[in-house]
Amino acid sequence: MPVDSEVTIVTVYPDLLGTYGDGGNGSVLRGRLVARGMRASLLEIRSSTPVPETADIYLLGGGEDAPQIEAARRLRASGALSKAVANGGVVFAVCAGLQIIGESFVDGDDKPIDGLGLLDLRTTKMGGPRAVGEILLESSLPGYSGRISGYENHSGGTQLGTGVKAMGRVLVGTGNDRHSRCDGAFSGKVVATYLHGPVLARNPKLADYLLKLIVGEMPAIQDRTLVQLGKQLHGDRVAAAYRSESKRGVLSAWRSLRG
């Protein structure tokens, strides 16, 4: 894509999928393009509006049970996201969004609901307490080394099929399930994760990774404040994840001592 053409970013159904400030991911992507002197437009497509098929980047966020099922139903009926992927679009899906773009997930009564089938993964109830708290990954994305920080809050457990790879290895927190020690998934330009926060604000490198899938190499950002604040927040949250891990460690040691 030529550097001077406009990048179109779509926030999919913010009225149904936006529980964890997920709209922030769109603001960050647009902000980082504009800070490089590139043109970007951010469209919020509510559930009553058709999803365009030719945008560049599609963002899906978190949602509660009923809105999540409604979002999956409408997206399946429209078929717009599958066409968008075939057109070379990037999809970045968080939390409920991750579950929706997989093969299937479950409702409150454990009844399976069809997903969009964009990624080879399946979600069921994880069992036990919800996975809630700071989460930290070592990136497994191609060409992206480094840590990815976020906050997770989910009760679903996700199993990856053979057609996808995990987005990262879990250093702190839970991620896809309690056993695999990995989080999220990706295949081609479709990337999904349990990390909200919003994750792209905490991880400017991840934001740029997604942008590069569309525009290729980009000039550096000249606004030093923007660059430095992003790095500082990332560092602050990485440290917070390790702190929360050490607290959890002390707690579980205490519990095991008490039998």
Next chain:
Amino acid sequence: MGLGDGQSLPGRVALRLDPSLITRLTSNMIVVLVSGTNGKTTTTALVAAGLREAGGTITNSGGANMTGGLASSLAEATPDIAETRFAALEVDEIYLTAVAEMVAPAVFVLMNLSRDQLDRTSEVRRIAERWRLLVDEMPLTKVVANCDDPLVCYAASASESVIWVAAGISWTDDAIGCPVCGGEIVFSSGSWACGCGFCRPEPSWKLGADQTIEFPDGRIKVNPRLPGSFNLRNSLTALASCSAAGVPPSTAVTGVEAVSAVSGRFARYQIGSGTDAEVMLSLAKNPAGWSELVGMVDLIATDSALVIGLNAKIADGRDPSWIWDVPFDVFSGRSVIVTGERCLDLAVRLKYAGVGPLVVQDVYSALVVASKWSKQVVLLANYTCFQEARKALESPLAARHDGSARIVHLVGELRRWRNLSRTNGS
């Protein structure tokens, strides 16, 4: 739960000893219960002030709004109980049913329902269902309900005696799914409706032009001392509630207008002694509250310095990702000081909204820096950050204004810690 813990402990003990305590103490009173996600502390204070014009009134100021906290507030007021005619009580949304069963209220005031700390009340729709059952089971209780909030309307419409008040709503994201049919509710030009026929009821209490309140048998002008348009709407709700409790607006308005600060909210403090710099503190606990405050451009004049503070302790909710839902863009082009333990999250959020953030982690230091920018400082903060600011401004050490206060404090802490470890060692 950190909120109101200190206040609620004696009450919890008392309730254990005498489970009928709350029922007994309120049995001869006209009780008004105020609940909702936002504005309930302020509105309860306004209702209490209005009722007080007509007779002795007790209230639970300070946000101790679960059963234990209520028992504490009532027990403290025991000597005056005989002369008390009214009780205006703030009640946590989740506890409304439990408290109502204890006090047989004359009036429910249902303000709004929106997402609070996510880890505590994940589904506001469930609360709306509970409220609906409650008002259906208590047909003798009048319901003062906000007709601008679809979830409140869904709950209140199960009652046969509803007084609809146009109290406004600033946050519609949680209310989009129709509670009746699951379809989409469309908001437009001050009204809302769903395709299934569920729509905004016609209010009998509403704001007219020029700070006038219009009600079924008249109109009255009100000049609240509390700032901002949402406090005008809180005053509207309060006057309707007093009226439902038998106190006419002409009587209640005097009390309502006189309220100037509520548990430190909107209170003004001098920043340090010997200066003429002043800070006004405002508190918001959740996205809806923040959106309201941020939208109050009338409150945050362009010539005052703005400090925004964010903590993420248990009482605040550990996950402040909702800051991305708050329309901070209204401050675009301004410089803002960010503070609190999650000041970096705020800084990044504001930067992407076109605001220039200055990071000062300690809240008192942030206020001091702001006072160099302007003599008028406004602090917007969430719960524990607001409390820290208040404590710092009220403590005599804060009066030093020169930063040495912090060092004195630190030395004190060190000494205390050393003494403690000595005692433990011996």
